Amino acid sequence: MLPKKKRVTRSVFQNIMDKGSVVSGSFFILRYLKQDTPQYAVVAPKKIAKTAVKRNSLRRKGYNILRSYDLKSCAGILFYKKEALIASSIDIKKDIDLILKKAKII
Numbered sequence: 001m002l003p004k005k006k007r008v009t010r011s012v013f014q015n016i017m018d019k020g021s022v023v024s025g026s027f028f029i030l031r032y033l034k035q036d037t038p039q040y041a042v043v044a045p046k047k048i049a050k051t052a053v054k055r056n057s058l059r060r061k062g063y064n065i066l067r068s069y070d071l072k073s074c075a076g077i078l079f080y081k082k083e084a085l086i087a088s089s090i091d092i093k094k095d096i097d098l099i100l101k102k103a104k105i106i
Helices: 010-019 052-067 082-084 089-102
Strands: 021-022 028-034 038-045 074-080
Touching: 010 028, 010 074, 021 089, 028 089, 038 052, 052 074, 052 082, 052 089
Parallel strands: 038 074
Antiparallel strands: 021 028, 028 074
């Protein structure tokens, strides 16, 4: 889990969904918006993983990988794609790295 200061609030989430830019990768879709403080969220939709246990484990993987980066001032939401279910942690890390570089966040 991210520290509370780095989590996306409801208002920021809605703002990102309305006005944010989109970058897509093999396993993720990143919606982001430039702002003063870095805030992030990882979303694992019910369409992808039916059980809460799987969704929570996917979210935890995403948060652990995001925690290892020194992220710039930007608010972002990582949405999992169905292909991520069969991907290894190394592949997921590579895809997140690629997406963050495309968006010029790292």
